[in-house]
Amino acid sequence: MTAAQIGILAAIVVYLAAMVYVGFYFSKKGAGESADEFYLGGRKLGPLVTAMSAEASDMSSWLLMGLPGVAYLSGIADAGWTAIGLAVGTYLNWLIVAKRLRRYSVACGAITIPDFFSRRYEDKKNILMCIAAIVILIFFIPYTASGFKAVGTLFNSLFGVDYHLAMIAGAVVIVGYTVMGGFLAVSTTDLIQSIVMSIALVIIVFFGIHTAGGWDVVMNNAKSMAGYLSMTQLHDMATGGSTSYGLITIFSTMAWGLGYFGMPHILLRFMAIENEDKLKVSRRIASIWVVISMFVAILIGMIGYSVSKTGSIPLFASSSESETVIIRLADLLSRNGFLTSVIAGVVLAGILACTMSTADSQL
Structure with a gap:
């Protein structure tokens, strides 16, 4: 193992150990x-933990991989309207x-969303509870599993560790602190993870601006590509041209935001805040962090x-490649x-944080 790999591994191990400690701490707190x-x-x-844990659990690895990858390939329109x-x-x-x-x-x-539906609408037979629980299980099992898979993939690509072994180890850590410390542990680790992500x-x-040769170089490269800085055009990396980004596509892309109204791992944060009057503070913190973090991810x-133009990293031509730009x-x-x-290990721990904050909240 090289010195660089040791440094990266040290940062990641410290981060994972801190997550486990949080779970242990809250298990002792009852x-x-x-x-x-x-x-x-x-x-x-509290309002800060409520806000940041909700948003960290929402963003997942999409924030540090998916969104920069889209911006890399096609410019700011698709990523921008989504944001x-x-x-x-x-x-x-x-x-x-x-x-x-x-x-x-x-x-x-x-105390849970399925429980809320049955109690709120006086469903004595708990039919609504069962339907909601089944929906959550069907859609969250593969989503949570994908988080475990991401951990295995990251360690396998960085250190050559056996994929399945790394995935199991990651799952043990996430399930461990979630089971030990419950909701308080998950919410506190999500706050820490949002800080690591930031x-x-x-x-x-x-680092990227410095490596590229300065901000002016970054902007000049972006301006040189057709439609790259337009909110109504998409750049085509394969042809070097651009395609229009119509009104229907804009509304369809913005419709991603409708999903928030039904995400149980976010809605639970609303239920758990100590005082409803503090939700205004949480709303402001959450909204500001989301806007800034997505803007930076697109950047x-x-x-x-x-x-890539300097030759320091490869020039990516597909979404699966461009999503690794931060790595x-x-x-x-x-x-x-x-x-x-x-x-660099802290940066990679940020990718882990994205994945883990979503997986633990879904668990």
Whole structure:
């Protein structure tokens, strides 16, 4: 194992150990003494933890891989309208749903979303509860499994560790702190993970701009490509031309934001805040973080293309390749010494944080 790999591994191991410790800490604080404590943390989340845990659990690895990958290949239109739709959906979910759900769930004593449906609509036979639970199981089992898969893929590509062994180890860590500490542990680790994700974004932006040759170079490269900086055109990396981005496509892309109103792992945060009056603070924190983080992620896609033009990383031609732009930049960063390899490890821990924050909340 090289010095760079040791530095990266050290940063990731410290991060994973911290997640397990959080679970252990809350298990000692009595997180599993009652169903209300385990599933909703006794409804005592602060506004910061509520906001950041909700958004970290939502973004998943899409924020650090999918969104930069789209921007890298096709410019800002597709990524930009998606980000706008998600930002609007985030804000409206906090504005319209949060206080009502918090108030009604307390009034009827519900601690899960399926439980809420049955109690709120006085379903004595619990038919609504069963339907909601089945829907969650059907769609969340593969989603959560994909999070475990991402952990295995990351360790396999970085260190050559057996894919299945890495996946199982990642699953043990995530399930471990989730089971030990319950909702409070998951929400606290999500807060930490949102911080790690933010640090990863900032590091890659500055390193990428430096490697590309400066901000002016990044902008000049973007301007030189047809439709790359347009909100009504898509750049075609294969032909070098552009295609129109019509009104129907814009509305379809923005419709991503509608999904927020039905995501149980986000809705539970509304139910768990200590006071409904603090939801306004949470809404502001969540909305600002989402807007800034998605803007920076799109910017990383643009920067990544300029770094490719220097020959420091490959020029990607497909979405599966372009989604690895942050991993490639982190690998490039790790080659500058042990200290930078540790910093690169923090960036890669940010990718893990995206994956784990979603998987633990879904669990």
